[in-house]
Amino acid sequence: MAAALDLFEEHGYDNTTVTGIAERAGLAKSTFFRHYADKREVLFDDDTLAALLVEGIGAAPEGATALDALAHAFDRTGRAVFTNDRREFSARRIAVIAAAPELQERDALKERGLIAAMVDALERRGVPDLTARVAAELGALAFRVAYERWGDPAARDDFDQVLRRALVDVRDAGALC
Template identity: 55%
Template sequence: MPRWEPDARQRLVSAALHLFSEQGYDATTVSEITQRAGLTKSTFFRHFPDKREVLAAGQETLSRLLTEGIAAAPEGATPLTAVAAGLERAAEAMTPFNRELGPRLSAVIATSAELRERDQLKHVGLAASMADALRARGVPDPAATLAAEMGMLAFKDAFAAWVRPDNEQELAALARAGLDRLQGALPELG
């Protein structure tokens, strides 16, 4: 096996998700993942501390993109306009690879309480990063927290719609529409 292969991280994620789907998360070993990916165990552990973290691949990048987008929003932008900028920045980075593996990832997570809990923690972490970016812009709480949570709801719904086979819309447009729907529902809360 070569010492270095391009796209090793993507290959490991793809192999892991396929194996998790075929034989279950608990029954899949790191050795099987690396064999399927055509890589070594040491390569796996350079990218991930354990097989659970394969399912959170890209979380740091997504967090960075969301917060960079919020930080780059025009001065004087409302909290939700800044969140929309973060969602757009993150959506632009999503590739066909993300779209292809999205449904498989959701299906694998649905099979395990441990994985569902890990997924919820991922969303909490992303929302916290967005709220911190809003606070850095001078948005006080609870507005920063609420806007960040709305952003995460919009992104989650948009991603689920984006990966559907019949969808023809871009992720950024879906996220913006979702955020607009949530904002429009606020007066209904009383």
């Protein structure tokens, strides 16, 4: 993954071959595809996030609203996954993805997966379907906003704080619609 990120930065996604990535990492092309389903996946292989979110939503206090359950899950998840030593990496990753449509595509799909997982977890709490979908969508938006803000080198707060703040901002903005 590190080799891929380097090469994508240096030559662009399109001008980087899987053979090149593997070579740089000291592996064969076939070994690359044994670890990643395809070239895009090399920047998206994290499944732990969804699992943690689902668990956190399930563990939220009984009477919490949908967005409160999300806030609870975010608090438990944020700092665990996005440690401060990954901040610089996140910024580089965001920049590379923003420059390659194929990576944006994968990013959008992964986000859909996250949203679907959140909707599932909310519905298991008894939240009605459409409410769950709206809440998950807003949660995902807050997450994206937080990820961008946190990736800023000038930012100093931990991810969970940034995320909580973003969720409040999104909720407030939603009240103005």
